[in-house]
Amino acid sequence: MPRLRTLEPGTTVRVTVPATSANLGPGFDTMGLALSLFDDVEARTVEKGFRAEITGEGAKTLPTDGRHLVISQVRTHLARFGWDAPGLTLTAHNRIPHSRGLGSSAAAYVTAVLIANALLPAEEQASADELLQYTASLEGHPDNVAPALTGGLAVSWADDADHYRTVRIAPHASITPVVAIPELPLSTETARGLLPQQVNHSQAAANAGRAALLTHALSEDPSVLLPATRDLLHQDFREPAMPESLALMNALRAEGKAAVVSGAGPTVMALAVSPIEAESVRDTISAHIQSSTQRWTVEILPVATEGAKVEVFR
Ligand SMILES: Nc1ncnc2c1ncn2[C@@H]1O[C@H](COP(=O)(O)OP(=O)(O)O)[C@@H](O)[C@H]1O
Numbered sequence: 001m002p003r004l005r006t007l008e009p010g011t012t013v014r015v016t017v018p019a020t021s022a023n024l025g026p027g028f029d030t031m032g033l034a035l036s037l038f039d040d041v042e043a044r045t046v047e048k049g050f051r052a053e054i055t056g057e058g059a060k061t062l063p064t065d066g067r068h069l070v071i072s073q074v075r076t077h078l079a080r081f082g083w084d085a086p087g088l089t090l091t092a093h094n095r096i097p098h099s100r101g102l103g104s105s106a107a108a109y110v111t112a113v114l115i116a117n118a119l120l121p122a123e124e125q126a127s128a129d130e131l132l133q134y135t136a137s138l139e140g141h142p143d144n145v146a147p148a149l150t151g152g153l154a155v156s157w158a159d160d161a162d163h164y165r166t167v168r169i170a171p172h173a174s175i176t177p178v179v180a181i182p183e184l185p186l187s188t189e190t191a192r193g194l195l196p197q198q199v200n201h202s203q204a205a206a207n208a209g210r211a212a213l214l215t216h217a218l219s220e221d222p223s224v225l226l227p228a229t230r231d232l233l234h235q236d237f238r239e240p241a242m243p244e245s246l247a248l249m250n251a252l253r254a255e256g257k258a259a260v261v262s263g264a265g266p267t268v269m270a271l272a273v274s275p276i277e278a279e280s281v282r283d284t285i286s287a288h289i290q291s292s293t294q295r296w297t298v299e300i301l302p303v304a305t306e307g308a309k310v311e312v313f314r
């Protein structure tokens with residue numbers, strides 16, 4: 001393997017990346033919405049040593065040396081282009097909760113790839129399309145990384161050559177997400193392990209109809225959000241791993257609220273259609289979870305219209 005070139009110390013890259021809620025009901029592995037909850041990470045190239053200082057989520061659990069996911073992925077991405085950092089100091093302010101279905105791992109991959117890309121010489125930097133390929137391949141599905149990169153609502157797919165594609169759709173301005181985040185985590189890997197290899201054809205057809213309706217509901221006509229958010233591909237299969245989340249989602253839906261499992265769960269997200277309705281949904285959720293055995297955080301998280309932001313200081 002050819003020797004890696006070493007970057008100069010003294011460059012700082014700051015990345016701000018939004019949380020994302022994938023699936024949105026029937027858009028399994030395809031649709032995702034960026035939410036106004038952000039991780040802020042600053043990376044500085046230094047003479048030597050790989051170290052992370054973490055506040056917030058993961059401060060007590062994540063590795064603080066070169067094994068930190070963002071540090072290791074920055075180095076992997078640099079190596080792809082024949083570079084390494086002499087050393088790296090990472091300062092991470094993590095606000096996106098981990099393993100709750102709000103896209104924390106996607107945010108970490110996007111952060112790492114954007115940091116590495118900004119550290120590369122300008123002529124070697126990746127295009128927006130390449131950034132999508134790298135981040136979606138790391139995550140294994142594009143539905144979180146795409147809206148984390150673009151902001152707003154993203155509909156993504158892999159084409160016949162397995163090349164990831166995405167289109168950004170401006171969400172209707174009235175849409176106001178409310179999230180109920182339970183205390184107990186559920187890893188995406190575990191939740192994916194509950195999915196069947198095959199699904200019934202008529203259920204797949206019904207799901208396709210709802211997903212098609214969902215793009216219309218989210219962009220043009222939120223009045224059809226309740227039928228448009230009905231999923232037949234993943235939520236029920238995952239119930240054994242998060243029964244309280246499914247119970248909350250079903251109770252909200254029975255009351256006419258467009259509630260879904262956020263990502264692979266266990267967070268539940270309801271899509272209100274005004275800030276006032278969002279407050280009422282928040283109160284309704286709080287009433288439902290009063291008898292729960294675990295603590296929940298209930299928050300209104302407006303749509304983030306901008307995707308990840310990168311600043312470079314030399
Ligand atoms: N900011 C971060 N820095 C380092 N590792 C992270 C970060 N965010 C997430 N991770 C890793 O990803 C895991 C969560 O990924 P996952 O189970 O896919 O859940 P999520 O739904 O939050 O993406 C965490 O346990 C941690 O190992």
Ligand SMILES: N[C@@H](CCOP(=O)(O)O)C(=O)O
Nearest residue numbers: 022029101102103188263264
């Ligand atoms: N489509 C994926 C989405 C996972 O999102 P996350 O936020 O839970 O990582 C799935 O449903 O598995």
